[in-house]
Amino acid sequence: MTSFDIVFGSFLVSALRSATPLVFVLVGETLVQRTGSINLGVEGQMLVGAMAGYGAAALWGDPWLGLVAGAGAGMLLSSVHGLLTLAARANQFASGLAVWMLGFGLSAYYGAGLVGRKIEGFGTWRGAGLDDVPVLGPIVAGMTPTVLLALVVAPAVAWWFWRTRTGLVWRAVGESPEAARAAGLRPIRVRLQAILLGGLLSGLGGAALSVDHTRTWAEGMTAGRGLVAVGLVIVARWNPWWVLPTALLFGGAEALALRLQTADAGVSAHLLLTLPYITSLAVLTLTCLRDRGQAAPAGLRAVMDR
Amino acid sequence: MKLHRLVRPLLAAALALGAHAAHSQTIGYIYVGPEKDYGYNTSHDLGRQYVEKTVSGTKTLHVENIPETAEVSRVMERMIKSGASIVFATSYGYLDYAIELGKKYPKVAFMHAGGLKTGDNVGTYWANSDDAIYLAGMAAGSVTKSGKLGFIAAFPIPQVVRSINAFTLGAQAMNPKVTTTVVWTGGWLEPAKEAEATNSLVDAGIDVIGEQVDSPITIAQTAEKRGIFVVGKDVDVSKFAPKSVLTGASWNWGPTMVKVVNEIKAGTWKPSHIRGDLKDGTVVLDPFGPAVTEPVRKTILAKKADILADKFEVWSGPMMAQDGKELLPAGKAMPMDMLESMGFLVKGVIGTIK
Numbered sequence: 010m011t012s013f014d015i016v017f018g019s020f021l022v023s024a025l026r027s028a029t030p031l032v033f034v035l036v037g038e039t040l041v042q043r044t045g046s047i048n049l050g051v052e053g054q055m056l057v058g059a060m061a062g063y064g065a066a067a068l069w070g071d072p073w074l075g076l077v078a079g080a081g082a083g084m085l086l087s088s089v090h091g092l093l094t095l096a097a098r099a100n101q102f103a104s105g106l107a108v109w110m111l112g113f114g115l116s117a118y119y120g121a122g123l124v125g126r127k128i129e130g131f132g133t134w135r136g137a138g139l140d141d142v143p144v145l146g147p148i149v150a151g152m153t154p155t156v157l158l159a160l161v162v163a164p165a166v167a168w169w170f171w172r173t174r175t176g177l178v179w180r181a182v183g184e185s186p187e188a189a190r191a192a193g194l195r196p197i198r199v200r201l202q203a204i205l206l207g208g209l210l211s212g213l214g215g216a217a218l219s220v221d222h223t224r225t226w227a228e229g230m231t232a233g234r235g236l237v238a239v240g241l242v243i244v245a246r247w248n249p250w251w252v253l254p255t256a257l258l259f260g261g262a263e264a265l266a267l268r269l270q271t272a273d274a275g276v277s278a279h280l281l282l283t284l285p286y287i288t289s290l291a292v293l294t295l296t297c298l299r300d301r302g303q304a305a306p307a308g309l310r311a312v313m314d315r
Numbered sequence: 316m317k318l319h320r321l322v323r324p325l326l327a328a329a330l331a332l333g334a335h336a337a338h339s340q341t342i343g344y345i346y347v348g349p350e351k352d353y354g355y356n357t358s359h360d361l362g363r364q365y366v367e368k369t370v371s372g373t374k375t376l377h378v379e380n381i382p383e384t385a386e387v388s389r390v391m392e393r394m395i396k397s398g399a400s401i402v403f404a405t406s407y408g409y410l411d412y413a414i415e416l417g418k419k420y421p422k423v424a425f426m427h428a429g430g431l432k433t434g435d436n437v438g439t440y441w442a443n444s445d446d447a448i449y450l451a452g453m454a455a456g457s458v459t460k461s462g463k464l465g466f467i468a469a470f471p472i473p474q475v476v477r478s479i480n481a482f483t484l485g486a487q488a489m490n491p492k493v494t495t496t497v498v499w500t501g502g503w504l505e506p507a508k509e510a511e512a513t514n515s516l517v518d519a520g521i522d523v524i525g526e527q528v529d530s531p532i533t534i535a536q537t538a539e540k541r542g543i544f545v546v547g548k549d550v551d552v553s554k555f556a557p558k559s560v561l562t563g564a565s566w567n568w569g570p571t572m573v574k575v576v577n578e579i580k581a582g583t584w585k586p587s588h589i590r591g592d593l594k595d596g597t598v599v600l601d602p603f604g605p606a607v608t609e610p611v612r613k614t615i616l617a618k619k620a621d622i623l624a625d626k627f628e629v630w631s632g633p634m635m636a637q638d639g640k641e642l643l644p645a646g647k648a649m650p651m652d653m654l655e656s657m658g659f660l661v662k663g664v665i666g667t668i669k
Binding site for chain 1: 348349351352353380465471496497498499500501502504505506507508509510511512514515516518519521529530532533536537540554555665666667669
């Protein structure tokens with residue numbers, strides 16, 4: 010096996026691992042925004058997901074249960090945003106920020122006892138006989154269950170969103186809730202479903218980070234990834250098909266920033282660490298120039314312009 | 316007018332309360348991260364608990380997650396208003412705010428962790444973990460098979476640069492050809508990046524990692540998963556990575572803090588730079604892990620004895636910079652200012668601090 014295989018294969022899987030929590034969150038927030046609302050609380054949902062997931066994995070010793078618990082906690086917290094914005098008609102930005110802070114506080118409070126608890130993570134496929142296969146070997150060796158899950162979830166949701174009747178309903182609600190209502194659909198219900206699904210997926214993303222990727226619970230451990238996801242929805246042009254490449258672009262840039270340092274590239278680390286943001290901004294600028302901001306669902310533009 | 320009448324007695328009551336609290340000695344602690352981070356902040360909180368337990372009639376307040384901005388001034392002021400007569404500002408970036416506020420509250424004593432400036436009522440405390448990290452580096456240098464070590468660090472500040480250099484020098488004492496590749500994460504608490512940095516280093520053939528981030532926990536567990544070794548810092552995490560942890564340099568702040576508090580109480584305290592080390596027990600070399608063989612342990616402990624007996628000094632020549640230029644000629648000890656403001660990497664370190 011050449012060093013190219015190792016470098017390329019291990020970089021690819023490193024990018025995948027860095028991107029995985031983002032994939033889940035990004036899929037969820039894309040759906041939320043496609044149905045015409047916005048949830049800034051994803052960061053908080055990720056945090057409760059990471060905390061609850063870690064707690065469940067520590068308590069029951071099963072990382073799968075951790076993922077389930079994380080997803081559940083994220084959904085539960087998103088229901089607060091759903092009720093505030095849809096039932097109480099609260100301002101979406103204010104509600105999102107409140108949910109973010111609530112998630113931060115709750116996860117810090119209930120997570121304090123979890124710091125220093127040890128969990129059993131997922132096993133790896135290292136040494137399963139594939140280690141010496143070119144390119145594929147390092148990829149399989151570095152792969153984890155949540156990476157595979159992310160690789161399945163993103164295209165599955167995209168297919169569902171574009172190819173099924175319910176997907177069509179969700180799109181219709183996002184474009185024009187009035188027209189959707191006139192057509193006998195129920196926009197509020199659809200938006201609530203999207204917010205809850207978004208909560209579930211962001212909680213799952215948080216749990217992937219704590220239970221699988223880092224095997225650590227630490228207060229505020231998402232370090233802004235949730236907010237990054239809200240921004241990346243724009244880079245992904247509100248299209249679930251674009252979620253995977255967008256998350257990979259960001260995760261890849263993050264992995265590259267670390268890997269270039271190990272390769273002694275001689276570039277300032279401060280500059281390298283801004284790489285993910287510079288790359289995302291560059292793509293955003295290019296795509297916005299092309300479609301002049303017309304990619305956003307019309308219903309969402311109404312929220313923004315109001 | 317009406318409001319004034321209402322506020323005044325309240326203010327008087329608050330002041331009286333404050334005075335009363337000051338009498339029984341209230342101490343405020345401010346942390347830059349979570350108190351339960353299993354790292355730097357936990358080590359300080361253990362010190363706080365030790366003070367509360369050891370010095371009778373002491374009450375402590377503590378606030379976590381305070382950024383190194385004007386926010387910390389507000390928090391310190393709030394603590395002082397609720398009676399704190401001593402404030403421990405435990406993060407590097409708090410120094411200027413503490414000195415500034417010290418002018419406004421001359422009767423309050425401020426203690427800052429690691430600062431290079433003092434004020435009329437602002438002293439600093441720190442412990443030099445370089446000796447312990449050097450010894451831990453010796454363990455790293457003896458265990459590595461590839462001769463390639465890694466170091467994951469948050470920010471290129473002098474205290475971190477010192478650790479990288481001490482780690483490398485210690486390793487080179489066991490194996491002169493050893494190199495240390497540095498990866499910066501750009502944050503004290505970035506578990507996702509720490510895990511991925513560990514993976515990157517392993518993929519690059521590195522088999523022992525040192526670290527200085529908020530908590531060694533993520534790096535140690537990832538290293539254990541990948542089957543390589545780590546050297547810890549701040550808090551002993553060997554129970555999370557029993558095979559991987561070789562040893563580490565942990566803090567023990569309690570006794571230093573108690574000494575300062577007692578001096579302040581007795582009125583004998585003068586602001587100064589208190590510097591503890593391995594010798595006075597503020598820094599502890601963690602127990603060895605199973606990968607460190609008996610002869611290596613003996614060599615390391617012999618070197619430790621030399622340090623304790625002042626027979627060996629980590630920061631003395633001959634010492635070369637990264638580019639091969641001579642930093643110190645043989646036998647010369649490093650001047651204090653060069654040590655405290657360290658802005659260079661020694662020979663054998665791969666990476667940049669710019």
